[in-house]
Amino acid sequence: MNYKFNFLEKTHKINLEKADDLFKIIINDKQEYTITDVEVESNLISFKADDKTYNIYCFSDKDKTHLSIDGENYTLELEKDIATKAKTGKQQKGNSVFSPMPGLLVKVPVSVGDKVKSGTTLAIVEAMKMQNELPSPRDGIVKKINGKEGEQVDALQVIVELE
Amino acid sequence: MFKKILIANRGEIAIRVAKACKELGISTVGVYSTIDKKSLHLRFMDETVWIGDSPAISSYLNIEAILEAAKKTKAEAIHPGYGFLAENEKFAKACEDAGIIFIGPSSKALSLVGDKVASRNTVKKVDVPIIPGMHMTSTDISLFKKTAEKTGYPVMIKASMGGGGKGMRVVHNEKDLEKSIAISQREALSSFGDDSIYLEKYIEEPRHIEFQVLRDNYGNCVHLFERECSIQRRHQKIIEETPSPALNDELRIEMGEAAKKVIEASDYTTAGTVEFLLDKNKKFYFLEVNARIQVEHPITEMVTGVDLVREQIKIAACEKLLLSQDQIKQNGHAIETRIYAEDPDNNFVPSPGKILFLSEPKGPGIRVDSGIYQGCNIPPHYDPILSKLIVWSENRNMSIVRISENLKEYIILGIKTNIGYLKRIIDSKNFASGDYDTHFIDEHEESLLPKQEKLNIALIAGALNKSLGISKRAKEYDSQYSQMTTPWQEIGKWEICSLS
Numbered sequence: 001m002n003y004k005f006n007f008l009e010k011t012h013k014i015n016l017e018k019a020d021d022l023f024k025i026i027i028n029d030k031q032e033y034t035i036t037d038v039e040v041e042s043n044l045i046s047f048k049a050d051d052k053t054y055n056i057y058c059f060s061d062k063d064k065t066h067l068s069i070d071g072e073n074y075t076l077e078l079e080k081d082i083a084t085k086a087k088t089g090k091q092q093k094g095n096s097v098f099s100p101m102p103g104l105l106v107k108v109p110v111s112v113g114d115k116v117k118s119g120t121t122l123a124i125v126e127a128m129k130m131q132n133e134l135p136s137p138r139d140g141i142v143k144k145i146n147g148k149e150g151e152q153v154d155a156l157q158v159i160v161e162l163e
Numbered sequence: 164m165f166k167k168i169l170i171a172n173r174g175e176i177a178i179r180v181a182k183a184c185k186e187l188g189i190s191t192v193g194v195y196s197t198i199d200k201k202s203l204h205l206r207f208m209d210e211t212v213w214i215g216d217s218p219a220i221s222s223y224l225n226i227e228a229i230l231e232a233a234k235k236t237k238a239e240a241i242h243p244g245y246g247f248l249a250e251n252e253k254f255a256k257a258c259e260d261a262g263i264i265f266i267g268p269s270s271k272a273l274s275l276v277g278d279k280v281a282s283r284n285t286v287k288k289v290d291v292p293i294i295p296g297m298h299m300t301s302t303d304i305s306l307f308k309k310t311a312e313k314t315g316y317p318v319m320i321k322a323s324m325g326g327g328g329k330g331m332r333v334v335h336n337e338k339d340l341e342k343s344i345a346i347s348q349r350e351a352l353s354s355f356g357d358d359s360i361y362l363e364k365y366i367e368e369p370r371h372i373e374f375q376v377l378r379d380n381y382g383n384c385v386h387l388f389e390r391e392c393s394i395q396r397r398h399q400k401i402i403e404e405t406p407s408p409a410l411n412d413e414l415r416i417e418m419g420e421a422a423k424k425v426i427e428a429s430d431y432t433t434a435g436t437v438e439f440l441l442d443k444n445k446k447f448y449f450l451e452v453n454a455r456i457q458v459e460h461p462i463t464e465m466v467t468g469v470d471l472v473r474e475q476i477k478i479a480a481c482e483k484l485l486l487s488q489d490q491i492k493q494n495g496h497a498i499e500t501r502i503y504a505e506d507p508d509n510n511f512v513p514s515p516g517k518i519l520f521l522s523e524p525k526g527p528g529i530r531v532d533s534g535i536y537q538g539c540n541i542p543p544h545y546d547p548i549l550s551k552l553i554v555w556s557e558n559r560n561m562s563i564v565r566i567s568e569n570l571k572e573y574i575i576l577g578i579k580t581n582i583g584y585l586k587r588i589i590d591s592k593n594f595a596s597g598d599y600d601t602h603f604i605d606e607h608e609e610s611l612l613p614k615q616e617k618l619n620i621a622l623i624a625g626a627l628n629k630s631l632g633i634s635k636r637a638k639e640y641d642s643q644y645s646q647m648t649t650p651w652q653e654i655g656k657w658e659i660c661s662l663s
Contacts, residue, residue, distance in 0.1 A: 001626075001630055003625070003626045003629055003630075005622060005625055005626075007618065007621075007622075012618075012622050014622050014623070014625070014626040016626045016627070016630055023627070025623050025626065027619055027622055027623075031619060033619070033623060035623060035627070038627060038631065040627065040628070040631045040632055043520055045624050045627055045628055045632075047623070047624075047627065049620065049623060054620055054624070056620070056621075056624045057520060057522065057574045057576065058576075058624060058625075058628050058632070059519045059520040059576040059577065060628060060629075060632065061519055061577065065625045065628055065629070066519065066520070066576035066577060067576075067621050067624055067625065068574045068575075068576060069617045069620055069621060069624070070571045070617065071570045071571040071573070071582055071583050071586040072583040072586075072613060072615075072617065073575075073576065073579070073580070073582070073583060074615075074617075074618065074621035074625075076621065076622065076625040078629075100509075100512050101512055101513050101514070101515070101543065102515060102543045103513075103543050104218075106349070106353075107349075124349075126353065127513045127515065127543040128504070128505075128513040128515065128543060128544075128545060128546055128547040129329055129350075129353070129354050129545070129546055130397075130511075130513060130547075131346065131349065131350055131353075132512070
């Protein structure tokens with residue numbers, strides 16, 4: 001069986017084959033692992049890889065798989081979601097500025113038609129008592145402002161669009 | 164002693180206070196905003212009262228609604244927790260006027276110490292060293308400029324009513340001064356309902372060391388030693404330990420006595436914390452008094468065995484402090500890590516949302532002060548603190564090992580948290596050496612990046628889960644959620660298999 005997971009904007013291909021009591025897994029057509037002693041019990045997956053035992057907590061939420069390994073969390077997404085995922089990239093690029101998190105739109109210090117420079121603050125969003133300034137990704141002219149000061153905004157909601 | 168106390172807070176601290184009340188035989192009134200209707204703290208209260216809409220300004224900062232709730236439920240006293248109204252002089256005064264005991268210092272003492280500028284002026288008089296800077300708040304930008312020129316850049320802008328790093332800004336040159344003033348004012352207003360700010364010299368390479376003090380209404384005063392709070396992000400503490408690796412016994416006694424002097428000069432009662440900065444030459448400066456029970460109070464409880472919230476309530480009820488200074492000893496070593504809903508690998512952006520899976524560590528020397536349960540929603544309106552993991556052991560090295568092992572067993576899935584990041588700090592050589600200051604996180608940014616060395620293991624687990632998990636769990640959602648305990652039950656029942 002083949003799976004493609006997206007992790008931090010990179011795709012990883014995993015080939016999994018079951019053979020008697022063990023699994024053979026090949027990652028990105030290169031690294032091979034022999035997996036034994038696999039136990040899946042509700043949210044805990046245990047297995048042995050290269051003679052080391054792992055106990056991993058796991059929760060599947062639609063196409064996302066949340067995992068915790070020795071205190072570090074990993075969220076894997078099935079490949080089919082990558083198309084819709086593109087806009088969630090961390091970089092504010094191109095023609096729009098979006099809020100990275102849900103919060104309160106505190107201030108939009110620009111107006112439609114304003115000429116702005118790369119780095120100019122276009123909006124200030126507050127969540128959990130922390131104010132985040134959203135800088136312009138490039139030089140340009142403000143084309144559209146979505147949302148008013150004092151309004152609640154969602155994560156990834158585009159607040160300011162540039163021409 | 165009181166019969167009923169209203170707890171004007173939410174999250175882990177509301178629960179911590181409710182537990183102290185129960186142990187003293189006091190019944191509790193909890194309050195909540197619209198979005199907090201299902202929050203964990205309400206499960207620990209005998210009665211609950213809705214106090215307003217979700218934004219803090221309408222609810223947890225709403226003095227009228229909170230007093231109304233206290234009157235309606237006939238609560239004799241209000242415990243403010245930390246943050247929100249904890250150091251708000253107007254609130255303390257309003258309680259006094261309404262004949263309700265505010266569990267904290269008197270409004271008069273609060274006006275001296277809760278206000279950082281007033282407190283600088285008080286402390287100057289009793290020969291405790293202070294940081295050079297302004298002696299009054301101002302909106303006059305030219306005064307900020309003048310003071311900054313006099314002390315030299317970099318300077319620090321602070322909210323006079325502030326705490327927890329909110330409204331605080333370091334300014335490196337005159338060019339950035341005006342903009343930073345505006346940001347600080349806005350943050351101060353939204354966090355504390357007061358936009359007064361001032362400026363002082365920025366001490367470079369400082370350690371942040373604070374002393375816990377208790378003082379009753381009869382003049383009895385003790386300190387309960389220090390807490391080392393230098394590991395901070397955005398001027399907000401994330402890891403605290405006690406004893407501090409920076410102090411020797413002589414300096415410890417000197418600073419403890421200075422802390423008592425500050426508290427006595429302000430005629431401050433109940434529990435308070437005197438914060439100092441310690442520079443690289445081991446000279447200390449008074450920073451401020453935190454007129455509240457603090458987030459990091461448990462580490463002091465772990466090494467001294469004194470229940471600070473209980474003492475705070477007893478003092479507010481006019482009982483005499485039965486502890487004397489020579490009875491208070493530091494035993495062993497304690498560390499606290501604050502668990503936040505935020506993404507440390509993306510500039511600490513807040514990460515509100517639903518906790519899909521939760522398992523909290525248990526075992527010898529472990530304390531978890533938690534405000535969350537599996538399935539709960541973390542709202543975007545308030546501070547991102549979720550819980551605190553505190554450990555105690557015989558010495559610093561053993562405490563470090565213990566907290567590292569137990570951060571591994573602290574599992575929160577569904578939202579981003581700083582658990583992995585805290586573990587990277589705890590595991591670093593620089594933390595282990597004990598030789599660090601408040602710039603630790605900026606200086607070690609690179610080495611604290613996630614290594615993702617277990618990505619392949621994660622991918623294997625992901626593939627196994629998809630291949631086995633789904634067939635084994637045909638009713639996937641049902642069975643996953645059937646594992647969920649409700650807030651009425653104990654949380655975190657996992658028995659952890661050792662990895663080695």
